[in-house]
Structures are given as C-alpha cells and as structure tokens.
Amino acid sequence: MKSKLFTAALGVVLSATAFNASAQKAYKEGVMTISSNMMGQNIEIKTYFRSDSSATAFNSGPAAIKVLTDKDAKSMAILVDVPVASIKKAAIATPAEIEEQQAKLPVFQFTPGTETKVINGFNCKKVTAKDTKNGKTYDIWVTNDISLPQIGGAKVYANAGGVPIQYATFQNGQSAEVTVKSIVEQKVPAGTFGIPADFDKISLDDLKAMSGGN
Structure with missing residues (x-):
C-alpha cells in the first residue's frame, strides 16, 4: 500500500463540510466524484454521502x-x-486522534473575488483563502448552484461563501488540489457506511505499523 498517497487522501475527508442551504439544488443523498493529483499520481475519489x-x-x-x-x-x-x-x-480512530488531525488543519479568512468560470458544469466564483496560522494563501473556486449535507467534520471552508468545487486539501502539512467532477443524487447502497463482518478491527497505530509507520 502506498501509505503516503493514502495519508494525503485523508485530507479530502477532513477538509470537506456543508454549505449554503439557499442554493438552487439541494443534494440529500448521493455520490460525489473527485479528481486529484496526490504524491505525483492522479487518483479518483468517490464520496458517498447522506445527512448523517x-x-x-x-x-x-x-x-x-x-x-x-x-x-x-x-x-x-x-x-x-x-x-x-x-x-x-478496519482501523478505528479514537476521539483524541481525530481531534489531533483536525487541529493541524488551516484556519482560513476568505476574500471574495470577481473572477468567475464554469468547472464541470458548476458556475463558480474565485475566493482567496488565507491561512491565519502561517499567512499562506490559496485560490479556491466555489459555487452557489448546489448545497450538500455535511461531509466530514472539519469546517475548513464553511465560510467560503459556497460549495468548493476546486480547492486545496490538507494532511500532515501537505496540500493537494482537488476538483469535483460530478455529483449524482442517488440512493446509497445498503452497508456503505458500515464495517463488514469479515474485517478485523485494529487501531490506527496498528495501521501505521502495517504501512511502514506513515
């Protein structure tokens, strides 16, 4: 397993959030397809979601x-x-481990811009996000075409003024750009959010040991 790639992709999970209840299209349940270049590799990520x-x-x-x-x-x-x-x-994170990862995420101040463009069918506007911890800035593109239920818990982009379509994710001091390719409203298959019975439950430390300590 390419553990660094795996670790970077966790940033997608921790950086997502919920937005703009007044949007034109409100997705309650479905699947989001995301593309990203992480550790020099192009990967496709699918996020299945519902309200909980x-x-x-x-x-x-x-x-x-x-x-x-x-x-x-x-x-x-x-x-x-x-x-x-x-x-x-199946590695189960403790509350302390989750809190530790979220504490490493940036804290942003957002400045809306005037530039607009269409990304994969979403009407987007440019927003500058400044990390108040280190002063770094990132250009992100958000849309008000849609709203989503909360995905993940870190509200990194909660005040960005829309749903991020092209944005940066963060994990262990590294950032990667991701782009939402599509969002499809559909019933999520049964068992999607559960741990199958044939998976051995382990700790995150056990998982790190399996992947060379990363």
Missing part, C-alpha cells in the same frame, strides 16, 4: 481504501482491503 454519514473510497496501489465518518467527524474508521495479500482491516 459519508464514505470516501479510493485505490492506493493494490489496496482499496474506504474512510467512514459521521457528519460531525466524531467517529472515523479506515477500511483497508488488499485481496492479493488477503488483508481486510
């Missing part, structure tokens, strides 16, 4: 990864399935 839960799935080498969290990110589990190695593990 989300499941973010992607591949890292031979491993299929799924990150489960509730809407407030008070609970989180990382499922790792490596068929070629007969590995099925």
